[in-house]
Amino acid sequence: MKKVRFILGIVFLLLISNISLAQEAPIKDAIKEVLTEEQIAILQENKALIKEKREAFKATLNEDQLAILQDASLDRKERMQGLRETLTDAQKETFKANREAAKVNREAFRATLSDDQKQQLKTLRAEFREKRGVNRAQRVQRARRENQRERIQERREKIREKREEIQNQ
Secondary structure: OHHHHHHHHHHHHHHHHOOOOOOOHHHHHHHHHHOOHHHHHHHHHHHHHHHHHHHHHHHOOOHHHHHHHHOOOOOHHHHHHHHHHHOOHHHHHHHHHHHHHHHHHHHHHHHOOOHHHHHHHHHHHHHHHHHHHHHHHHHHHHHHHHHHHHHHHHHHHHHHHHHHHHHHO
């Protein structure tokens, strides 16, 4: 349950604070239309604080831990699990403190939202999730097609090699 809340909190932060580079301009513009200048300033401050804390945490990681984070053969969940297993007690405390600070900032920001803003952001989040799901499905389909092409090419190469082998006999 904690992991789900944590993940949902991160998704909310990414959506609201425009951290995610995958967001398109219309979504960013729609969010800016919902929020006041003060709320946007709060988000920007929170974004800077989170970035600063993330960089400070990353600076504590050793080479092996950084290698886990950069391992492209692992999916995001596996990388995070692998990293958690290697964290020292001090790193775990730093990670926990960063998470708590983000939670406090998130709650402080939510306190500034009106009921109407909350509803509008909820609608925008739903639209974003739907669009992200479609994009994710398209990426999976593209990857499958590419994988199929590679396998077909490998089969063709094997067939050519067999033909040449037979002809040379």
